[in-house]
Amino acid sequence: xxxxxxLTQSAEAIIxxxxxxxxILEIGHRTSWFVDVIEEAKLLVKEFMQLQDGYEVxxxxxxxxxxxxxxxxNLLGDAETAAYCDNGIWGSKAIKEAKLYxxxxxxxSSKDKNHSYIPKAFTVPTESKYLHYTTNNTVEGTExxxxxxTTVPLVADMSSDIFSRPxxxxxxxxxxxxxxxNMGAAGVTLVVVKKSLLGTVPRKISSxxxxxxxxxxxxxxxxxxxxxxxVALLTLRxxxxxxxxxxxxxxxxxxxxxxxxxxxxxxxxxxxxxxEDRSLMNATFTIKDxxxxxxxxxxxxxxxxxxxKGHRSVGGLRVSMYNAMPLSSVEALCSLMEQFAKKxx
Amino acid sequence: xxxxxxLTQSAEAIIxxxxxxxxILEIGHRTSWFVDVIEEAKLLVKEFMQLQDGYEVxxxxxxxxxxxxxxxxNLLGDAETAAYCDNGIWGSKAIKEAKLYxxxxxxxSSKDKNHSYIPKAFTVPTESKYLHYTTNNTVEGTExxxxxxTTVPLVADMSSDIFSRPxxxxxxxxxxxxxxxNMGAAGVTLVVVKKSLLGTVPRKISSxxxxxxxxxxxxxxxxxxxxxxxVALLTLRxxxxxxxxxxxxxxxxxxxxxxxxxxxxxxxxxxxxxxEDRSLMNATFTIKDxxxxxxxxxxxxxxxxxxxKGHRSVGGLRVSMYNAMPLSSVEALCSLMEQFAKKxx
Numbered sequence: 001x002x003x004x005x006x007l008t009q010s011a012e013a014i015i016x017x018x019x020x021x022x023x024i025l026e027i028g029h030r031t032s033w034f035v036d037v038i039e040e041a042k043l044l045v046k047e048f049m050q051l052q053d054g055y056e057v058x059x060x061x062x063x064x065x066x067x068x069x070x071x072x073x074n075l076l077g078d079a080e081t082a083a084y085c086d087n088g089i090w091g092s093k094a095i096k097e098a099k100l101y102x103x104x105x106x107x108x109s110s111k112d113k114n115h116s117y118i119p120k121a122f123t124v125p126t127e128s129k130y131l132h133y134t135t136n137n138t139v140e141g142t143e144x145x146x147x148x149x150t151t152v153p154l155v156a157d158m159s160s161d162i163f164s165r166p167x168x169x170x171x172x173x174x175x176x177x178x179x180x181x182n183m184g185a186a187g188v189t190l191v192v193v194k195k196s197l198l199g200t201v202p203r204k205i206s207s208x209x210x211x212x213x214x215x216x217x218x219x220x221x222x223x224x225x226x227x228x229x230x231v232a233l234l235t236l237r238x239x240x241x242x243x244x245x246x247x248x249x250x251x252x253x254x255x256x257x258x259x260x261x262x263x264x265x266x267x268x269x270x271x272x273x274x275x276e277d278r279s280l281m282n283a284t285f286t287i288k289d290x291x292x293x294x295x296x297x298x299x300x301x302x303x304x305x306x307x308x309k310g311h312r313s314v315g316g317l318r319v320s321m322y323n324a325m326p327l328s329s330v331e332a333l334c335s336l337m338e339q340f341a342k343k344x345x
Numbered sequence: 346x347x348x349x350x351x352l353t354q355s356a357e358a359i360i361x362x363x364x365x366x367x368x369i370l371e372i373g374h375r376t377s378w379f380v381d382v383i384e385e386a387k388l389l390v391k392e393f394m395q396l397q398d399g400y401e402v403x404x405x406x407x408x409x410x411x412x413x414x415x416x417x418x419n420l421l422g423d424a425e426t427a428a429y430c431d432n433g434i435w436g437s438k439a440i441k442e443a444k445l446y447x448x449x450x451x452x453x454s455s456k457d458k459n460h461s462y463i464p465k466a467f468t469v470p471t472e473s474k475y476l477h478y479t480t481n482n483t484v485e486g487t488e489x490x491x492x493x494x495t496t497v498p499l500v501a502d503m504s505s506d507i508f509s510r511p512x513x514x515x516x517x518x519x520x521x522x523x524x525x526x527n528m529g530a531a532g533v534t535l536v537v538v539k540k541s542l543l544g545t546v547p548r549k550i551s552s553x554x555x556x557x558x559x560x561x562x563x564x565x566x567x568x569x570x571x572x573x574x575x576v577a578l579l580t581l582r583x584x585x586x587x588x589x590x591x592x593x594x595x596x597x598x599x600x601x602x603x604x605x606x607x608x609x610x611x612x613x614x615x616x617x618x619x620x621e622d623r624s625l626m627n628a629t630f631t632i633k634d635x636x637x638x639x640x641x642x643x644x645x646x647x648x649x650x651x652x653x654k655g656h657r658s659v660g661g662l663r664v665s666m667y668n669a670m671p672l673s674s675v676e677a678l679c680s681l682m683e684q685f686a687k688k689x690x
Contacts, residue, residue: 001371002370007360010370014352015353061407061532062407062411069553100551185571186568186570187532187533206413208413221410223525225532225573228532307373
């Protein structure tokens with residue numbers, strides 16, 4: 001879901017980008033027009049994250065799934081070990097890819113309870129090359145509300161909660177995020193990396209997979225996804241105009257409080273996640289009487305609410321409440337749930 | 346350059362995709378709406394290429410530069426040798442990447458004359474794993490007007506002349522093309538691959554780089570670049586409506602004939618490429634008196650013609666005439682060149 005004004009501005013840019021008389025789909029990626037786009041987007045990312053010197057901001061392709069392999073390819077030597085948290089489907093995929101490049105030590109797992117919580121006390125061996133975790137688990141509906149304490153470099157997949165809240169981003173050595181949740185449309189991946197982290201693995205790396213090459217080329221190593229980067233810029237501008245990450249977090253909390261309070265008050269529904277680990281972005285739950293699920297989804301659809309079905313890997317129901325979701329949509333859903341519960345409770 | 350109606354339709358889809366009341370930037374990639382998009386695009390590719398059974402059509406990310414490494418990663422074993430043609434900047438980059446994965450035998454090079462021609466007689470050892478070449482060299486302005494004769498599997502980078510002419514596409518085992526020339530906007534890469542070619546290399550391959558994984562997932566292994574695929578579909582529809590590849594080739598020949606005839610008739614300008622190897626997509630030339638180059642570019646710009654400057658790696662001048670370029674634009678440029686030659690000749 002994107003803000004309406006981002007959609008309007010994106011459509012306008014396809015007809016006439018910045019009044020230069022060309023479409024954003026046609027402008028060359030080495031024109032000053034596009035260099036301005038990428039520079040402004042980088043600056044906004046650095047501003048939101050309050051990044052200290054030494055970080056690079058890259059706009060790449062291939063989504064988080066590509067980062068699952070690009071991170072270990074660049075950071076993890078054949079004989080080295082990286083620590084990974086296994087807290088859901090995306091983290092598991094990252095672990096699988098990392099094993100192709102080096103050793104993986106799963107230091108924290110929530111597999112014993114269907115990934116319905118975030119592990120609290122765990123130890124990261126100091127010789128680990130890095131610690132990788134997924135800040136928000138879209139499928140399971142959990143979110144890390146604190147940053148793990150560790151002395152090893154922190155790597156995080158923030159695809160689904162990036163720019164939804166202020167964080168101490170300088171505690172991370174590498175952050176990546178597919179754009180399609182809070183940061184724009186599918187087709188571009190944000191990577192924020194501490195330069196000092198790179199260059200420690202002797203392996204030969206194809207230039208297109210080498211963070212260092214992308215840094216040297218300022219994200220213009222090859223033709224970048226021009227339009228997707230522009231939509232990301234429009235979304236970043238919108239976040240800033242609305243009040244930045246502080247305001248995004250405030251809205252997320254209001255939305256999530258309303259939703260979870262409604263959920264907890266209705267015995268017909270069962271939340272799937274431990275209270276203290278609930279995601280502000282994705283709420284997962286089931287209906288006690290499973291046979292009512294289809295009827296509930298039907299009612300949602302009739303009221304213009306789509307995408308409530310849980311991820312195909314876990315089933316159940318899921319409500320996503322990303323940055324651009326207006327409170328009124330959550331209110332409408334809550335009132336639908338209350339009526340549904342009254343009818344079927 | 347994209348057809349005007351593709352731009353208009355793209356902008357409309359950002360506001361309201363297919364009248365479903367959602368933006369193309371918001372629809373899920375697993376909805377039937379998007380599956381229909383990808384299936385129609387695949388069908389059109391198969392139809393244009395008249396592909397026999399056994400081929401798969403994929404829509405990936407990362408551009409031709411990613412294919413430079415993905416091709417050898419998937420097809421070339423550590424101890425095997427692939428034959429490559431070195432006919433320009435893109436081919437050279439492909440060779441560099443292939444060397445990371447196996448042995449490269451450069452069987453045909455035009456390096457001796459600044460890549461200003463296409464090698465005609467060369468031998469491809471029968472034990473080569475495949476022969477790789479770039480069908481059109483955007484930077485140098487050459488194009489292969491025949492398909493090389495060989496018994497080994499043919500792999501071609503068709504990024505810059507795909508769908509500009511009918512070809513016997515069934516002679517290829519793997520074809521790839523970044524979309525941003527004739528097939529849409531930057532952000533999606535077409536890969537057409539013969540399934541029987543895959544699975545012969547024992548190396549472990551990350552799923553995101555494995556053609557086989559993408560085939561099994563029907564290009565939905567991870568979130569695909571939804572919007573870029575949709576723009577590609579709109580462009581494919583436009584090609585079909587206009588008369589298909591036969592009509593695209595007819596138009597390309599009329600444009601190129603006009604341009605090269607004008608170029609050859611004006612002694613002020615020097616074509617850079619051997620007559621029989623000239624590209625129908627990209628014409629490269631210089632002005633005999635180099636000091637006039639800036640004045641010429643200035644005059645072009647004043648008349649709304651941008652992008653005439655040659656690639657930064659070779660200099661000189663370059664005119665690109667992709668599918669969507671109207672004949673009137675070439676006519677305007679030719680008349681500008683004639684007037685410029687009269688003034689300065």
